[in-house]
Amino acid sequence: MSGVLNERACLLTEQLLARAGELKVIPHALQNGAIVVDCGIETPAGLQAGLLLARICMADLCHIQLIPGELEGLSLPYLQVQTDHPVEACLLSQYAGWKIDVDKFFAMGSGPMRAAAEVEDLYRVLGFGESPDKTVGVLESNTLPGVDVVEKISKATGVDPKDIVLLVAPTSSIAGNMQVIARSVETAMHKLLECKFDVHRVQAGFGTAPLAPVAKDHLTGIGRTNDSILYGGSVTLWVTGDDESLLEIGPAIPSDSAACYGKPFLDVFAEANHDFYEIDPSFFSPAVIIFQNLDTGNVFQFGQMNTGLLKNSFGF
Template structure:
């Protein structure tokens, strides 16, 4: 499966960007050509944005459904996550294992950009890595990153800044919370 995590996530990210207005996400083009997509920092991105964010985080190697359930007569949403590729989707892509710490900005980085950076021992142990032309990352953060963060990610991944897309959501936002909840398979591993 080598080489496909970023490719799959990029395709799904293009769909998210094409529906930005409908999904209430806001793409920001930075001076270096990178795109930062606000998925809950300064915009009320909702459930559909959260579903796509979670799928992108798992390199679209999953099925994620929002199912209505009742608990003691209280209607609640239930997130169902399935994958036939748990190592690739969860450990090599979804796991929030990359600390992005630049000046006053801090985020936990996840998504397939991690496979391009290969900064964690996990990639050596599993003998996996990617050298993509484009990369996508998901940042759990309360603020949007600037050019300096993109430069750090570019250096670590070997990807030109103009080919980097970062989706950013606080865990307290609807979309950010959904991508955290979608980590149920990863947590079980």
């Protein structure tokens, strides 16, 4: 299959690179020709960089913006995401399903490079893959990757290092904070997939989540960004098909269906020895899920917000 997701993301990445100074991101050319873009480690990349980073992560099959909001009377921006291509944008591109672990470097890998690598079972389940000439990936990390990391990605994707661009941002940065919180719809879609729901029934997705204050360190940032979606995220999905299956699966989708619900994410993360992939996967979902059935006209809502926990997590 051709590289539609990678093509779209690469076009947007070219715009980011052309505006590097304005966006306050720093591109680095590695010896093997790859480009690594610092989006928040040694540079204060800002709101516009964060929005572009999130769009690239979703292969630009989305619309993302900041909107005004509040948390128990306190003014707080919210990140709003919408897509008419939820399977492609969220599952096949945005989901952070590739664990990049090379020597002392570790990152959560997301973006359309995953579709070129196809190292996750998700691509076999959904019957999708790409063979692009160029690829771009987003790495959640507080250190920049070196040549060895690019070589691993090159081997997995079949893309020459000189045609690879990696965008890197820690959660303790404005842009990194935003790209994680832009995953409200993605978490709902992935939860549905984990629950064996036919995700192709989902025609569109809309989600909001509070933009957490940028944390002073990477670990605290991981806690705040995840809490934002787990306890403050609301997602609406437009679906086709019968109502009975929605009523049956609905209670299992929001975060309150997990046994560890009610704990700050950092506590759950510590119990899993700081390994995302050891956490109960049922926990990664929005606080509230709303299904709008296009065939029957019926609407179903499940889950609950936990604003008190959010205030504590955010330091209010």
